[in-house]
Amino acid sequence: MSKLARQIGLPKLPAALSLIRRFRALPFPYRAPSTPRGVRPLRPKARTGADYDTSWSRRTPARMARAAIIEGPMRLAVSGLAAPDRRGADRLAATKGSVIFAANHHSHLDTPLLLTSLPDPWKHKVIVGAAADYFFGTRVTAAMSSLVIGAIPIERTKVGRRSADLAAELIDDGWSLVIFPEGGRSPDGWGQPFRGGAAFLASKTGVPVVPVHLDGTGRILRKGRSIPRPSTTSVTFGRPIVPQDGENATRFAARIEREVAALADEVSSDWYTARKRAHASESPDLTGPESASWRRAWALGDRSRGAKSRKRHWPNL
Amino acid sequence: MASDPRRTAPRPGLVLDVDRSTPPILFHHGEGFRLEKLPADRSRIIYPAEPLPGLPDPDESIRQALLNPIEDDPLPSLLTPGMKLTIAFDDLSLPLPSMRKPDIRQRIIEQVLDMAAAAGVDDIHLIAALALHRRMTEDELRHCLGDRVYDAFAPQGAIYNHDAEDPDGMVELGLTRHDEQVTMNARAAESDLLIYVNLNIVSMDGGWKSTATGLSGYSGIRHHHNVATMLESKSFMDRHKSELHHSNWRQGEVIKNHGPRIFQIETTINNNTFGYDGPMSVLQKREWEWNAKDRATFITMKKGLDMMPTTAKRAIFNGWKAPYELTSVQAGDVEAVHDVTLEHCFKQHLVPVEGQTDVLTFGLPYICPYNVNSVMNPILVMCLGLGYFFNMYRGKPLVREGGVLIMSHPTPWEFHPVHHPSYIDFFEQVLSDTTDPLELEAKYEKQFAEDEWYIHLYRNSYAYHGVHPFYMWYWGASALQHLGRVIIVGGDKRAVRRLGFQPASTMQDALEMASDVVGPAPSITHLHNPPILMADVT
Numbered sequence: 047m048s049k050l051a052r053q054i055g056l057p058k059l060p061a062a063l064s065l066i067r068r069f070r071a072l073p074f075p076y077r078a079p080s081t082p083r084g085v086r087p088l089r090p091k092a093r094t095g096a097d098y099d100t101s102w103s104r105r106t107p108a109r110m111a112r113a114a115i116i117e118g119p120m121r122l123a124v125s126g127l128a129a130p131d132r133r134g135a136d137r138l139a140a141t142k143g144s145v146i147f148a149a150n151h152h153s154h155l156d157t158p159l160l161l162t163s164l165p166d167p168w169k170h171k172v173i174v175g176a177a178a179d180y181f182f183g184t185r186v187t188a189a190m191s192s193l194v195i196g197a198i199p200i201e202r203t204k205v206g207r208r209s210a211d212l213a214a215e216l217i218d219d220g221w222s223l224v225i226f227p228e229g230g231r232s233p234d235g236w237g238q239p240f241r242g243g244a245a246f247l248a249s250k251t252g253v254p255v256v257p258v259h260l261d262g263t264g265r266i267l268r269k270g271r272s273i274p275r276p277s278t279t280s281v282t283f284g285r286p287i288v289p290q291d292g293e294n295a296t297r298f299a300a301r302i303e304r305e306v307a308a309l310a311d312e313v314s315s316d317w318y319t320a321r322k323r324a325h326a327s328e329s330p331d332l333t334g335p336e337s338a339s340w341r342r343a344w345a346l347g348d349r350s351r352g353a354k355s356r357k358r359h360w361p362n363l
Numbered sequence: 364m365a366s367d368p369r370r371t372a373p374r375p376g377l378v379l380d381v382d383r384s385t386p387p388i389l390f391h392h393g394e395g396f397r398l399e400k401l402p403a404d405r406s407r408i409i410y411p412a413e414p415l416p417g418l419p420d421p422d423e424s425i426r427q428a429l430l431n432p433i434e435d436d437p438l439p440s441l442l443t444p445g446m447k448l449t450i451a452f453d454d455l456s457l458p459l460p461s462m463r464k465p466d467i468r469q470r471i472i473e474q475v476l477d478m479a480a481a482a483g484v485d486d487i488h489l490i491a492a493l494a495l496h497r498r499m500t501e502d503e504l505r506h507c508l509g510d511r512v513y514d515a516f517a518p519q520g521a522i523y524n525h526d527a528e529d530p531d532g533m534v535e536l537g538l539t540r541h542d543e544q545v546t547m548n549a550r551a552a553e554s555d556l557l558i559y560v561n562l563n564i565v566s567m568d569g570g571w572k573s574t575a576t577g578l579s580g581y582s583g584i585r586h587h588h589n590v591a592t593m594l595e596s597k598s599f600m601d602r603h604k605s606e607l608h609h610s611n612w613r614q615g616e617v618i619k620n621h622g623p624r625i626f627q628i629e630t631t632i633n634n635n636t637f638g639y640d641g642p643m644s645v646l647q648k649r650e651w652e653w654n655a656k657d658r659a660t661f662i663t664m665k666k667g668l669d670m671m672p673t674t675a676k677r678a679i680f681n682g683w684k685a686p687y688e689l690t691s692v693q694a695g696d697v698e699a700v701h702d703v704t705l706e707h708c709f710k711q712h713l714v715p716v717e718g719q720t721d722v723l724t725f726g727l728p729y730i731c732p733y734n735v736n737s738v739m740n741p742i743l744v745m746c747l748g749l750g751y752f753f754n755m756y757r758g759k760p761l762v763r764e765g766g767v768l769i770m771s772h773p774t775p776w777e778f779h780p781v782h783h784p785s786y787i788d789f790f791e792q793v794l795s796d797t798t799d800p801l802e803l804e805a806k807y808e809k810q811f812a813e814d815e816w817y818i819h820l821y822r823n824s825y826a827y828h829g830v831h832p833f834y835m836w837y838w839g840a841s842a843l844q845h846l847g848r849v850i851i852v853g854g855d856k857r858a859v860r861r862l863g864f865q866p867a868s869t870m871q872d873a874l875e876m877a878s879d880v881v882g883p884a885p886s887i888t889h890l891h892n893p894p895i896l897m898a899d900v901t
Binding site: 133134136137139140285312316317318319321322324325326 | 420421422464465469476477480481483487509510511512514515516518
C-alpha cells in the first residue's frame, strides 16, 4: 500500500488483488515480451469476420443448446410475431441427405422463420450462411450467431475461398445449408438479383438446392427498423433442383431465382396460374420494375400493406 | 435405416404350421386386438409378405411413366391449349388406412397439371370418381390432392365430387353386347381427354372399373353390382375369373368407342401399413419375432385401448396415416396398363397355399373401404369379412365348401347417421325380414335405390347412396353360398344374430361350435391380415 493511501486511511488491498499485482510485475519470460520500438508488431491473429472459428458451435453441447433455443423461445417468438403459414414441405418428401435452402431475404426475421419451418430431417443439422462483416464483426456477435442460428461466416465484400471451402466441407459432412443468395436484406421491399454462391456450392458438392420463398417478413422487421411489428408470413418450399448438364453456376443461380419467383407467384395467385406463368417464363420478377424509387415503392402495392396498417385515431384536442 | 434387412431384403409371405411352441397369434378386433392360441398340429397361419421396397425416386418414376406411356403417346403430346381436360381420381376409400402426405394422387396430379400448364391448358376439372360412395369433405380432398392443387382449382368450382344423381351431369354412352347400360359423368364424357389417376391397393381396383364404375351411376353400376354377378365372381380379386370385371370390361368397350379419350395412370403401393418403427409397427411383425420393446408396446397399447371409450379409440385409429410407398406407376392404355399393375399387385400380395381348410379364421380391423373417418357398422363387418377377406384368394377359396368362417370383431350395433343413413334402415327393415341376397335384392333394392330422401342426402350431405348397403350384402353373397356357418367372436350378440351369423364369446367356443358343422378336430387356417395378403390356393 502506498504512503498516500495509508495517510488518507484507505483500507488494505485484499490479498487476491495484491497477488495479481505481484504477478503482473513478474519479468519476462514469465510474462509477454514488449515490442521494441522501430519494429512493426506482428499482426494479431484475426478472430472475427471470416476467420472466426465456428467449429465449437457444431459440437453436441452447442447443438443441444441451439435446438432448445430454436424449439423454445425462437419458435414462440416467430409464432407470436409472424404467424407463419408453412407450405410445400411435402415437395421434399423424397429428398434425402444434405440440401441447400436458398431463400429470398427481407428481414432479420427470415432466419428464425426458416429455421423453425424446416422439415424434420434437416431441422437440427443445418448451418446458416451469414455475412462475415455483419454477424461476425465482433467476438460477441460471432459467438451469439454461431450458437443461436448455427451461422458460418460468408464473405460478401471480397472474393475468398475460405467461406466456400468451409461450407462445402460441412455439406460433405452431412450438414445442410441455409443461404440467402441476394447477399443481404432487401433495401426497399423488392428482391435483389441472386448471386452465385448457392449455385456454386450445389455444383461443387452435388447436393440439390431447395428454393424457398419467404413472404411478409419485411412487413414485420424490414431493413432499417429495430422494433418488430407483428404481421402474417408464409414460407413456401419448392421442389429440389440440381444443376443440369452444362449449366454453369451463373445460369443455375438465375434458375434458382426463377424458381423462387415462381413460388412467390404461387403465394400471390394460385399454384396452377403460377405454373402456367413459370412455363411461359412470365413469373413476376422478384426484383420489381426498373424505374425510379418512388415508382418501385408504388409498385409494391399490397405487399407493403402491413406496414401501413397502423391504427388511426382522431386527434385528441 | 437403409441397412434394415426388412427394407432391403423383404421376406416373402409364409405359411406357418402351428405347433406347441407357436405363440398366441394376433387377431385384429375392430379398434382393439386379441391374442389367440390356435390348436397345434392342425392349424396353419398365412402371413403376408414384408413390404416391398418403394421406388427410390417416386416423382421421377411418375414423370417417366407420363413421358413413356404403355401403348399410348406421351402425355405432353396429348395436351393442347384450347382443350377440355378432366382429371378423375380414386376417392378416399383407397388406400386403407389413408396414406401419409403427400398422397400418391397429389404427386401424380401435380405432375400432370404441370405438363398441362406447360401446354397452356385452361379448361381443367378435377373429379373425385366416387360412384355411389359418400362425397369427400374439403379436408379429405385436400389430403388426396394437396393444398396447392385444391387452392388453385376449388375456388373456381373446378374440383368436385362426382354426382351420379345429377340429371344434367350424367350421359348415356350406349349399351354393351350384353345389353348393359353405360353411363358416365357428363363433364368427363365430353372432355377431349380424360386422365384417370388410380391407386391400386388390391387387385380388384383399376382397369375399366375405374371409369366404368367410378364415374357411373346406378343405372350403369347395377349391371355388375348384383347378386348374380357376385356369385359368378370367384373371386372378384382375380380379374380373369370375375364376372364383376368382365361386365366392367364390356362397359369399357363402349366407353372406348363412344366416350372420351382416356389416359389411365395406375399405381401400386407396398403393404407397409403400420411402419417399420413406432407403436403400430408391432402389428406388422410375426409374433415370435416381437422383442421386449414390441411386447411392452403391444401390452400398453392393448390395455390402453381396452380402457378407452369407443369414440377415443376411433379418433386414434382414424388419425393413423400409413407410410405406404409407391412400388410402381404406369400410364397409357387402360388395359395394357392394368396388366402391369396387376403383376405388381400380385408380387406384393400373393402367398402360395396348398389345399383348402375346414375352418378359416381372421380378425377384422377397424377399417374397411366404406368407413374411412366413420363407424364400422355390422353391415360393413359382413362386407369386409365375407366380401373382401373371404375373396382374398386366387384359384379356390381358402375354406372348403360347407366350411366354417370364424371372424373376430366387436360388431357394434352402431351406425354413422350422416354417412350411412340407408344402412340403418337396411339393418332394421330388410335384414329383419331376410338375409338372403337374392330375396332382398328382388324385394327391396329398387325401393332403396330410388328413394328421394337418400338421393338428396347422397347429393347434398355426405351419405352413401341408398342402394349402397345392398351392394355390401351382395359383396358377401358368394361366401354366404359357400360357407356352412359364420361365427363372430366377441361381437354384439344381437347385431351378429341380425346378420344371420352366430356369436361366440371366445375362440375356444367358436371352434367348438364349428365342430358341429365340420366335425371334430377340423383343419384351421388363419389369415394374418392386415397387412394385406392374397392366398394363391392350389
